[in-house]
Amino acid sequence: MRPLKIVVLAKQVPDTRHVGPDAMKPDGxxxxxxxxxxFNPDDLHALELALNIKDxxxxxxxxxxxxxxxxxxxxxxxxxxxxxxYGVMIxxxxxxxxxxxxxxxxxxxxxxKLAPYDLILGGRxxxxxxxxxxxxxxxxKLKIPQITYVEEVIEINENEIIARRRLEKGIEIVSSxxxxxxxxxxxxxxxxxxxxxxxxxxxxxxTNTELRTADELILTLHEKRPYLTIxxxxxxxxxxDMEKIGLSGSPTKVKSVESIVLTANEAKMxxxxxxxxxxxxxxxxxxxxxx
Amino acid sequence: xxxxxxxxxxENQKVADIxxxxxxxxxxxxxxxxxxxxxxxxxxxxxxxxxxxxPYGVDKLFVGNSMRLEPxxxxxxxxxxxxxxKEEDPQxxxxxxxxxxxxxxxxxxxxxxxxxxxDCTILDIGDHFVKKxxxxxxxxxxxxxxxxxxxxxxxxxxxxxxxxxxxxxEGVMKKEIFDENYSTEIVEVDVNSxxKEEDFVxxxxxxxxxxxxxxxxxxxxxVSGGYGVGSKENFQYLIELAKLLGGEVGGSRAAVDAGxxxxxxxxxQTGTTVRPKLYIAAGIxxxxxxxxxxxxxxxxxxxxxxxxxxxNKIADYVINGDVGVVVPKMIKxxxxxxx
Numbered sequence: 001m002r003p004l005k006i007v008v009l010a011k012q013v014p015d016t017r018h019v020g021p022d023a024m025k026p027d028g029x030x031x032x033x034x035x036x037x038x039f040n041p042d043d044l045h046a047l048e049l050a051l052n053i054k055d056x057x058x059x060x061x062x063x064x065x066x067x068x069x070x071x072x073x074x075x076x077x078x079x080x081x082x083x084x085x086y087g088v089m090i091x092x093x094x095x096x097x098x099x100x101x102x103x104x105x106x107x108x109x110x111x112x113k114l115a116p117y118d119l120i121l122g123g124r125x126x127x128x129x130x131x132x133x134x135x136x137x138x139x140x141k142l143k144i145p146q147i148t149y150v151e152e153v154i155e156i157n158e159n160e161i162i163a164r165r166r167l168e169k170g171i172e173i174v175s176s177x178x179x180x181x182x183x184x185x186x187x188x189x190x191x192x193x194x195x196x197x198x199x200x201x202x203x204x205x206x207t208n209t210e211l212r213t214a215d216e217l218i219l220t221l222h223e224k225r226p227y228l229t230i231x232x233x234x235x236x237x238x239x240x241d242m243e244k245i246g247l248s249g250s251p252t253k254v255k256s257v258e259s260i261v262l263t264a265n266e267a268k269m270x271x272x273x274x275x276x277x278x279x280x281x282x283x284x285x286x287x288x289x290x291x
Numbered sequence: 292x293x294x295x296x297x298x299x300x301x302e303n304q305k306v307a308d309i310x311x312x313x314x315x316x317x318x319x320x321x322x323x324x325x326x327x328x329x330x331x332x333x334x335x336x337x338x339x340x341x342x343x344x345x346p347y348g349v350d351k352l353f354v355g356n357s358m359r360l361e362p363x364x365x366x367x368x369x370x371x372x373x374x375x376x377k378e379e380d381p382q383x384x385x386x387x388x389x390x391x392x393x394x395x396x397x398x399x400x401x402x403x404x405x406x407x408x409x410d411c412t413i414l415d416i417g418d419h420f421v422k423k424x425x426x427x428x429x430x431x432x433x434x435x436x437x438x439x440x441x442x443x444x445x446x447x448x449x450x451x452x453x454x455x456x457x458x459x460x461e462g463v464m465k466k467e468i469f470d471e472n473y474s475t476e477i478v479e480v481d482v483n484s485x486x487k488e489e490d491f492v493x494x495x496x497x498x499x500x501x502x503x504x505x506x507x508x509x510x511x512x513x514v515s516g517g518y519g520v521g522s523k524e525n526f527q528y529l530i531e532l533a534k535l536l537g538g539e540v541g542g543s544r545a546a547v548d549a550g551x552x553x554x555x556x557x558x559x560q561t562g563t564t565v566r567p568k569l570y571i572a573a574g575i576x577x578x579x580x581x582x583x584x585x586x587x588x589x590x591x592x593x594x595x596x597x598x599x600x601x602x603n604k605i606a607d608y609v610i611n612g613d614v615g616v617v618v619p620k621m622i623k624x625x626x627x628x629x630x
Contacts, residue, residue: 129409129438133400133409145493171497172499175496251452253447257445271610271612277624289569289590290536
């Protein structure tokens with residue numbers, strides 16, 4: 001079996017499980033500065049699947065590609081710690097405010113620079129929007145088949161990849177020729193942990209922008225070990241059309257946002273005492289709600 | 292001409308419930324716009340399928356009928372839908388937020404270079420003033436969905452790249468017969484001339500779909516647990532209570548993530564939307580994504596040790612306590628008092 005070239009699309013997302021009141025800007029976009037960030041959970045599953053294929057098919061390389069602000073370089077480092085071969089970051093203020101269509105355009109411009117490839121993997125969806133759109137949109141723009149909701153890769157041979165998909169009401173086993181794009185479901189195996197050695201090796205990996213504020217020690221290291229410098233691609237680097245990126249490339253726009261204010265109704269407040277619970281059960285039976 | 296288009300899912304000659312719900316939602320939008328409602332359906336053995344669709348007020352139905360179109364595969368369905376959408380140029384296109392719709396709609400949005408809003412809970416028609424252009428756009432789709440951590444509802448509009456597309460979860464919209472005798476024009480799609488061999492490169496080798504599955508939507512009573520249930524063992528009490536009351540067990544996304552309960556029992560914006568007679572929320576704080584899926588229950592009981600849990604604000608009974616203490620007592624007193 002020939003080695004494969006895999007690209008993993010990964011996103012740094014605000015931790016939507018811990019959202020404060022100042023999380024949104026008045027224009028309705030996310031105030032990223034105010035939020036803790038995490039590696040999007042489904043993308044970690046995609047990373048594991050890529051590393052798993054690398055284990056199965058000797059010589060396979062895994063490249064992690066992310067788009068985001070400088071802080072997103074954490075995603076690349078995290079990828080290195082867990083075993084990817086290369087990391088590339090697409091970062092430029094002008095990409096900001098992108099919806100899924102503009103995001104897929106931008107990522108695909110980056111993927112073209114990484115060509116040829118056999119497999120593009122990404123999480124099924126990101127927790128900051130849950131849209132699950134970017135994967136299929138990239139597949140369309142790359143003009144390759146897609147296999148969504150992948151749970152396991154069952155077989156890989158010269159000509160095709162066979163995977164099990166997790167659907168709402170069951171499973172499906174499908175085959176696709178290369179190259180193809182797969183989105184990975186959260187029911188697939190969790191990502192392996194960091195290798196201590198890789199953490200040692202890559203903890204000083206930095207983008208050029210980060211290097212501007214780095215200390216002497218790190219700069220010297222980067223001179224000695226060029227692989228530590230994370231490539232950072234701008235609008236010009238990927239040859240993106242300004243009309244198709246960022247806000248101007250995004251057809252969906254937030255017209256308005258409305259805070260949810262819950263108005264209290266007249267609830268009966270009960271304790272966990274036997275008397276209170278028996279009273280409630282009797283009322284429910286009496287009103288034929290239960291029983 | 293302006294029109295509203297619905298992509299209908301079908302399997303074994305039965306149109307999916309979600310699609311009928313979307314037809315009803317689409318009809319309401321079409322009426323507001325004064326435009327016709329169109330639908331497209333691709334599958335196998337579809338002769339006469341219009342009898343299931345016409346009563347929802349569909350003016351024109353595009354039927355792609357071929358053995359090769361069922362079960363659903365991305366590329367052939369995307370190719371047919373693209374062809375029809377380019378030809379008909381509808382204003383609005385709706386898809387179910389299902390395994391199928393969420394696979395197909397983004398691919399089409401990319402192909403047609405248009406906007407797509409996922410998991411809408413409200414669809415409406417309205418105007419929007421674009422400051423930069425000093426121009427008022429009339430009759431746009433308002434695609435409204437809970438967003439970002441659930442503290443807000445966002446109204447998403449798209450005025451410059453058409454069509455305007457949206458997906459909606461099953462159970463969010465109500466299906467309503469528009470007119471039993473509505474007359475629908477059938478347009479047979481010339482499948483063989485549109486599809487190429489390369490549209491069939493992905494092959495389905497095996498397929499196992501549960502026939503019955505969990506039916507949360509029709510359950511009169513739902514006992515639902517969240518992260519606050521605390522353990523899989525405590526979840527057993529909920530299962531016992533549900534069984535005793537003749538109801539079903541559900542859970543919040545946090546409970547699914549914690550492994551307390553299967554994904555197909557998830558209630559909320561990214562799960563099933565339910566409208567039971569009684570909803571018992573045990574250890575559920577009640578983020579808006581969850582409330583969006585259950586707030587229309589006739590009666591809500593919240594069991595929570597956090598008196599400030601948002602769910603308490605919409606509950607009829609609020610029990611301050613631990614799930615592991617309260618639910619066994621409910622079981623006990625139900626057994627003692629039920630006839």
